[in-house]
Amino acid sequence: MDLASGLEHFVRSEEPLSRHTWLRLGGTASYFAEPTTPEELSTLVRRCREQDMPVRLLGHGSNVLVRDEGFQGAVVHLGAPAFCEIRVEKNILFTGGGTSLTHAISSAVREGLAGLETLVGIPGSVGAALHGNSGRQHADIGQYAHAAVTMTRTGEIIRRQREDLQFAYRQSSLNELVILGAEFQLEPEDPAALTKRMQELWIVAKSKQPTGDQVAGRIFRNPHGILAADLIDQAGLKGTSVGGAQVSERNANYIVAHPGATVDDVLTLMEQMRTKVVSELEIELETDIEVW
Numbered sequence: 458m459d460l461a462s463g464l465e466h467f468v469r470s471e472e473p474l475s476r477h478t479w480l481r482l483g484g485t486a487s488y489f490a491e492p493t494t495p496e497e498l499s500t501l502v503r504r505c506r507e508q509d510m511p512v513r514l515l516g517h518g519s520n521v522l523v524r525d526e527g528f529q530g531a532v533v534h535l536g537a538p539a540f541c542e543i544r545v546e547k548n549i550l551f552t553g554g555g556t557s558l559t560h561a562i563s564s565a566v567r568e569g570l571a572g573l574e575t576l577v578g579i580p581g582s583v584g585a586a587l588h589g590n591s592g593r594q595h596a597d598i599g600q601y602a603h604a605a606v607t608m609t610r611t612g613e614i615i616r617r618q619r620e621d622l623q624f625a626y627r628q629s630s631l632n633e634l635v636i637l638g639a640e641f642q643l644e645p646e647d648p649a650a651l652t653k654r655m656q657e658l659w660i661v662a663k664s665k666q667p668t669g670d671q672v673a674g675r676i677f678r679n680p681h682g683i684l685a686a687d688l689i690d691q692a693g694l695k696g697t698s699v700g701g702a703q704v705s706e707r708n709a710n711y712i713v714a715h716p717g718a719t720v721d722d723v724l725t726l727m728e729q730m731r732t733k734v735v736s737e738l739e740i741e742l743e744t745d746i747e748v749w
């Protein structure tokens with residue numbers, strides 16, 4: 458039986474993943490699913506398991522670089538309203554796994570709940586942010602997580618409480634297939650003061666990223682608290698190009714994909730950055746962006 462058989466209302470085949478990733482490059486996914494309910498998601502997940510079909514989650518595609526070969530399996534995107542709700546009860550913010558992190562932060566701030574605003578400017582979905590414990594030098598999303606609801610590879614839904622959750626630098630113990638939703642425990646604060654702080658943090662964050670009109674991806678993790686951007690800059694790589702891919706002039710930890718850039722251009726430039734930082738500074742950079 459074809460994986461999509463009877464599920465055509467939310468599963469399509471040979472979907473170009475360039476449409477769904479920030480770098481806008483790469484090949485197709487054999488199947489691309491946008492379930493509208495957890496039940497549809499569970500049906501798909503169980504069917505993938507029966508058919509031995511690999512499954513991957515794709516949030517907003519800001520941390521994924523897809524190779525030209527694409528992905529031979531099913532890619533699931535939680536864009537439907539059922540996965541993107543936001544609710545506040547007292548000092549707890551409930552969000553779906555597909556919710557945009559920016560939206561979650563601004564909702565918390567509007568309700569006078571502090572904590573998540575430290576992450577403003579990080580693109581992507583709440584599910585992916587928890588999966589990789591997204592954050593900045595002095596804050597990460599995991600420190601606010603109170604509980605998470607996940608779906609296993611057998612389609613079972615489980616709830617994990619704070620004491621079951623572990624977070625480290627760009628890592629979490631949330632290793633089930635899907636993060637369906639999460640609860641964040643936040644601190645009450647005056648909404649006006651909080652809004653002002655969020656706006657200031659937003660301006661700082663945006664000034665350190667490529668400009669909004671550029672197609673770009675953030676490439677390496679920060680080794681032991683040192684900014685990867687500073688190391689790449691010290692190695693003299695700012696502005697270096699391979700084909701249409703260029704190390705950002707604004708922040709050397711980003712690669713900008715100019716029109717005509719290929720996946721190979723990006724991968725070759727990444728390798729040059731890694732090699733030059735090792736040879737000049739004897740520090741090994743670890744890739745943060747996932748290459749599919």
Ligand SMILES: Cc1cc2nc3c(=O)[nH]c(=O)nc-3n(C[C@H](O)[C@H](O)[C@H](O)COP(=O)(O)OP(=O)(O)OC[C@H]3O[C@@H](n4cnc5c(N)ncnc54)[C@H](O)[C@@H]3O)c2cc1C
Pocket residue numbers: 479513514515516517518519520521535554555578579580581582583584585586587588589590591592593634635636637666667673674675747
């Ligand atoms: C301009 C820019 C600035 C950035 N700044 C930062 C920063 O300051 N700090 C930082 O930590 N990162 C930063 N990043 C990286 C990126 O924003 C984060 O990794 C973010 O969490 C990715 O979210 P996404 O929805 O785009 O995930 P995707 O790129 O779609 O996916 C990333 C990973 O999450 C998994 N995933 C997605 N959704 C789910 C889900 N619901 N359940 C389980 N797994 C899931 C995917 O399978 C994949 O493994 C930046 C990226 C860019 C382009």
